Amino acid sequence: MLPHILPRPQVLEPLSGKAPLITSYDLDALASAFSEWAPGASTRLAAFAAELAVVEEGIEYVDGDDSEWEEAEELDNFAMTAALKDHLAPESFTLTLNAEELTIEAPDSRGALYAVNALIQALRTPGVTAFRAESSPKHPVRGFSFDITRHFFNAEEICRVIELLSEYNVNRLHLHLSDDQGWRIEIDNRPELTLKASSNDASGGAGGFLTFDDYERIQVHAGLFGLEVVPEIDLPGHTNALLVAYPEATPDGEPRKPYAGIEVGFSWVNLEGEATWEILEDIVSSLAKRTHSDYFHIGGDEVHKVERPDYEKFIARLGKLVTKHGKKVVGWHEIAGSELPQDSQVQFWTATFNTDNVAKLASSPDIEFIASPAPHAYLDLKPVEDFPLGLTWAGLVDLKAAYDWEPSEEIPVSAERIVGVEACIWTETIKTFDDLTTMIFPRLTGIASVAWGSPRIFDEYTSALESHGRAWSAKGITFYEAPEVNWN
Ligand code: TNX
Numbered sequence: 001m002l003p004h005i006l007p008r009p010q011v012l013e014p015l016s017g018k019a020p021l022i023t024s025y026d027l028d029a030l031a032s033a034f035s036e037w038a039p040g041a042s043t044r045l046a047a048f049a050a051e052l053a054v055v056e057e058g059i060e061y062v063d064g065d066d067s068e069w070e071e072a073e074e075l076d077n078f079a080m081t082a083a084l085k086d087h088l089a090p091e092s093f094t095l096t097l098n099a100e101e102l103t104i105e106a107p108d109s110r111g112a113l114y115a116v117n118a119l120i121q122a123l124r125t126p127g128v129t130a131f132r133a134e135s136s137p138k139h140p141v142r143g144f145s146f147d148i149t150r151h152f153f154n155a156e157e158i159c160r161v162i163e164l165l166s167e168y169n170v171n172r173l174h175l176h177l178s179d180d181q182g183w184r185i186e187i188d189n190r191p192e193l194t195l196k197a198s199s200n201d202a203s204g205g206a207g208g209f210l211t212f213d214d215y216e217r218i219q220v221h222a223g224l225f226g227l228e229v230v231p232e233i234d235l236p237g238h239t240n241a242l243l244v245a246y247p248e249a250t251p252d253g254e255p256r257k258p259y260a261g262i263e264v265g266f267s268w269v270n271l272e273g274e275a276t277w278e279i280l281e282d283i284v285s286s287l288a289k290r291t292h293s294d295y296f297h298i299g300g301d302e303v304h305k306v307e308r309p310d311y312e313k314f315i316a317r318l319g320k321l322v323t324k325h326g327k328k329v330v331g332w333h334e335i336a337g338s339e340l341p342q343d344s345q346v347q348f349w350t351a352t353f354n355t356d357n358v359a360k361l362a363s364s365p366d367i368e369f370i371a372s373p374a375p376h377a378y379l380d381l382k383p384v385e386d387f388p389l390g391l392t393w394a395g396l397v398d399l400k401a402a403y404d405w406e407p408s409e410e411i412p413v414s415a416e417r418i419v420g421v422e423a424c425i426w427t428e429t430i431k432t433f434d435d436l437t438t439m440i441f442p443r444l445t446g447i448a449s450v451a452w453g454s455p456r457i458f459d460e461y462t463s464a465l466e467s468h469g470r471a472w473s474a475k476g477i478t479f480y481e482a483p484e485v486n487w488n
Pocket residue numbers: 264301302332349378380391426427428
């Protein structure tokens with residue numbers, strides 16, 4: 001059997017013979033070989049070796065049959081290599097496993113981590129053959145957008161999500177930190193935001209927010225596993241929480257109440273008010289100072305009740321503020337048509353409005369695009385009509401819809417301009433960690449395959465998922481048992 005590696009490497013060829021039996025001792029040795037230049041790869045491999053050691057002990061103890069182990073010991077001249085090779089494409093790797101060698105080559109720590117992911121997935125594949133893989137990402141940005149506003153998820157939960165994402169070579173975590181229902185991040189000089197506007201969620205629950213320490217811990221954990229964390233403050237709409245904290249920023253001067261519900265498009269800040277811009281200055285400067293990423297996501301979506309010229313003026317001014325604090329802009333695609341700083345990224349999410357402006361922007365060579373088309377990349381949409389969680393506004397996203405699509409066919413710009421693919425999860429209906437992983441898995445693996453540029457072979461993909469399902473179950477991760485797969 002070919003190894004069940006997801007995202008599937010572009011080159012995956014069987015070599016003669018079965019893969020040799022690799023022991024926890026071997027993996028520990030390989031983990032140390034990575035520790036200098038790829039700490040994430042080393043950590044992940046050591047953790048897997050520890051899991052395997054428990055299994056090995058069980059086998060020896062229960063069976064008393066160690067013929068397999070003897071066979072393994074007889075492997076002579078078996079060489080294990082983890083080599084840093086600068087000439088390889090960024091984040092890529094090669095992996096060879098046969099009776100003579102286990103060889104990994106990678107140009108950087110992410111490549112090494114992704115090679116380790118592939119190795120672990122291969123070792124979890126029943127009856128796996130010897131093989132050789134060459135794998136290289138098509139898109140430099142492979143993201144996951146996570147709404148912690150509608151329902152709050154804390155730093156520990158976010159760190160667990162980071163580890164799960166990194167197993168599928170995701171390298172950007174975009175955190176949606178503010179919305180109508182709650183403000184979820186501590187800001188210097190502006191304690192009112194978290195004191196007055198963070199303590200409810202979309203269903204009237206307790207809410208919460210990330211402290212400076214939480215955010216730093218998340219960034220460090222993400223860094224270990226190859227992810228960059230991009231903060232989003234959604235402006236000028238989706239701002240009821242901000243207005244609860246600061247009545248002086250409302251367009252009509254009237255105070256706002258905390259909002260529990262899932263309507264969108266009803267709030268916006270006073271676009272030109274001095275109070276608004278003083279608050280925004282503090283928010284952008286605080287986050288710019290504390291975030292490691294070069295990017296700052298300004299939101300910009302669903303501002304239905306503001307005239308377009310006023311909106312565009314606001315976005316242009318906000319872009320300059322972000323640039324002044326040393327960050328590059330990312331925004332939902334409604335920002336297309338406004339004057340944007342050089343090197344901004346425009347994140348496309350729905351084909352239902354504003355697409356002409358996106359098409360026009362395609363001729364500005366310094367703007368990049370990220371593909372998050374809802375009918376394929378929105379993990380908060382239901383996979384089937386009667387699913388207990390999720391929304392349906394852009395239809396259903398079943399396993400095939402998440403896996404089998406091309407970014408350039410969804411966005412009116414050419415393929416070279418699309419630097420990234422980002423899965424999104426909005427949490428209007430998602431309250432618990434189990435809800436979250438049920439919506440993420442298995443469909444995220446499909447979007448990750450598109451982001452990586454894997455050859456898409458649906459039958460092979462659904463077979464591969466069988467091994468992944470067993471691994472999730474073993475780790476206690478709840479997932480959706482999509483009917484296309486033989487879960488066992
Ligand atoms: C649209 S996607 C939104 C969010 C909702 C989401 C639900 C986007 C930029 N805005 O406010 O949560 O749909 O799928």
